[in-house]
Amino acid sequence: MLTHSEKYADLDRESKSRYNEVVAYVCAIDGVKRKQNDKCEEFRYCSKRVVCMTIKKGVVCCEYSLVNDQFDKYISDNKLSVKQAATIIKLLSAKETEAAKNAVDISVETIRRYREEKHQRDLARRREARKRANSDVSDN
Secondary structure: OOOHHHHHHHOOHHHHHHHHHHHHHHHOOOOEEEEEOOOOEEEEEOOEEEEEEEEEOOEEEEEEOOOOHHHHHHHHHOOOOOOOOOEEEEOOOHHHHHHHHHHHHHHHHHHHHHHHHHHHHHHHHHHHHHHHHHHHHHHO
16 A cells, blocks of 8 residues: 555646645645645644545545534534534646635634634633622622
């Protein structure tokens, strides 16, 4: 079985340029970390996966974990255990390459929005706890 690096070396020039174009686009985002193993090359932002680039049968594939906000809230509210499938874009032409770069933007923006929402929930929880603590002190 070939490693990711070996599969990359076997790609044709056009596929390599598409691969490199997406990699350069992702790496240009501040805070993105790059990690490569035998199966894929993974890019993370704030410890969340943005994209995982694999090469299957000589075709470059970009795997994203794009989430639906409403579905995610439904799962959270109902305490369900659901495994979501990855969204895969195969880089066969310039059109798919642009779609892959747009999906990177969507993924990073979703991660940023979730972090901000979590931050606001944490602030509200701390304010409420402080308010309860102050009311308990004033009651005594």
